[in-house]
Amino acid sequence: MVTDAPSISPPAAISLCFVAILYGVHLLVFPAATYILFRKRLTRGNLGMLAAVVFMFATSTVLIATLFSATILDGTLLGIYFNRGVRARILMWPRNMNLISADAIVVWRMTVLYPNRIVRAGILFLLFSFSMLALFNSIGEPADGPFERALILSTVASFLSFGTNLIATAAISWKAWTYHKKNPRSWRETEPSHAVNSAFMLLIETGMLYLSWQILVATISYLSSSCDGSTQSCIAIQFSSNAFAESTTIVAALYPTSTLVIVALKKSIADQCGPLPSTFASSSYLLSSPSMRSMRSTAGPAMMIQPLPPKDGPQSVAKASTSVGPHKDGYF
Numbered sequence: 650m651v652t653d654a655p656s657i658s659p660p661a662a663i664s665l666c667f668v669a670i671l672y673g674v675h676l677l678v679f680p681a682a683t684y685i686l687f688r689k690r691l692t693r694g695n696l697g698m699l700a701a702v703v704f705m706f707a708t709s710t711v712l713i714a715t716l717f718s719a720t721i722l723d724g725t726l727l728g729i730y731f732n733r734g735v736r737a738r739i740l741m742w743p744r745n746m747n748l749i750s751a752d753a754i755v756v757w758r759m760t761v762l763y764p765n766r767i768v769r770a771g772i773l774f775l776l777f778s779f780s781m782l783a784l785f786n787s788i789g790e791p792a793d794g795p796f797e798r799a800l801i802l803s804t805v806a807s808f809l810s811f812g813t814n815l816i817a818t819a820a821i822s823w824k825a826w827t828y829h830k831k832n833p834r835s836w837r838e839t840e841p842s843h844a845v846n847s848a849f850m851l852l853i854e855t856g857m858l859y860l861s862w863q864i865l866v867a868t869i870s871y872l873s874s875s876c877d878g879s880t881q882s883c884i885a886i887q888f889s890s891n892a893f894a895e896s897t898t899i900v901a902a903l904y905p906t907s908t909l910v911i912v913a914l915k916k917s918i919a920d921q922c923g924p925l926p927s928t929f930a931s932s933s934y935l936l937s938s939p940s941m942r943s944m945r946s947t948a949g950p951a952m953m954i955q956p957l958p959p960k961d962g963p964q965s966v967a968k969a970s971t972s973v974g975p976h977k978d979g980y981f
Contacts, residue, residue, distance in 0.1 A: 662720070663888070663892070664888065664891055664892040664895065665716055665717065665720050667892045667896060668712075668713065668716060668892070668895050668896050668899065669713065671896050671899040671900065671903070672709060672710075672712075672713045672899055674903065675706065675709055675899055675902060675903055675906070678903060678906050678907050678910055679702065679706045679906060681909075681910045681913075682702050682906045682907075682909040682910050683699065683702065683703070685909050685910065685913050686698060686699045686702070686909070687699075698754075698905075698909075701750050701753075701754060701905065702905070702906050702909075704746070704750060705746075705747050705750050705751070705901070705902035705905075705906065706902060706906075708742070708743035708746050708747050708898065708902065709743065709747065709898060709899045709902045711739065711742075711743050712740065712743040712744070712895070712898045712899065713899075715739045715740055715743075716740075716895060740895070740898075741786070741787040742787055743898045744894075744897060744898040744901075745783040745784065745786070745787050745806075747898050747899075747901040747902045748779075748783065748806075748810055748897070748898075748901045749779070749780050749783060749784075750901070750902075750905075751859075751901040751902070751904050751905055752776055752779065752780075752810055752813050752814065753776060754905045755813065755814055755817045755818075755856070755904075755905075756772055756773065756776050756813065756817060758817070758821070758852065759772060759816075759817040759820050759821060760772075760773075762820070762821055762824050762852075763820040763821065763823070763824050765820070768816065768820055771816065772813055772816050772817060772820075775809055775812050775813045775816070776813050778809050779806055779809035779810050779813060782802060782805060782806045782809065783806050785802070786802040786803060786806060804870075807863070807866075807867060810863065811860065811863045811864075811867070814856060814859055814860055814863065815860060817856065818852075818853060818856030818857060818860060821849065821852050821853060821856065822853050824849070825846075825849035825850070825853065828845065828849070848912065851908065851911060851912055852908075855904065855907070855908050855911070859900075859904050862897075862900055865893065866893045866894065866897060869886065869889050869890045869893055870890050870893075870894065872886050872890070873886050873887045873889075873890035873891075
């Protein structure tokens, strides 16, 4: 029934609350990440990361404003027009832009940490394919166009995004494992090696969490597509699918933004579990962000964690010094 008074259905209200909670978390994390980036030297890499963080926050804000407007106007004459054409078009862009930005940051980190040409070419191809498909799905398809074709494009794009993040996380995990094999005794014996371990673990942890989210969203979406809405369980699955799909935009923005904050706070599993590093050494290590490449280019071909000289002489300095992989491939 069409009325002039807005009405909000309970499922829509619950879905909006779920998205609003995630956006509230983003409101807390965003200024912290911005402050961390401003504290660092504003190289081109840091400026690029800052621009990406601000852009993803802006798109998340557009998403939440659109959802609130659509929910409030639901059931009105204006709401019918808004939900039929404008809402779908607006919601496409924040989701796709944040997914592309998050995947691009992940690929950047992987190419710096694991500069294998074959792997780099493969993951860049996946990123390019996903970006083009997502943009085509946003531009080429009308908002009220063929649902089946748009669903197929979204499904393929989701698989490409999942493959991109899976390869990146696997490559970083392999790099961490090879570093551990080369330095089995110094893995946590000194603070520099603990810093490297912590940064590696953080990238792996956040990557696995993001992959788990993508698997969860894909599973619920698949179950929702096979439901006809005739039972309460199907209605609940369809509602969950809608809520998770709308939340993906903010989760994609939170992924790289929260990584910056967690690195600065040293809240990875490696920092919370296991033996503490030796107290005689101190070090400073770089944030796990795309700014590594610009900092590496200004600092030279080798980026090593170098501790302060301990009391027992130069030999301990040589033992405590830590580098990741070949000097030309250094990241931290």
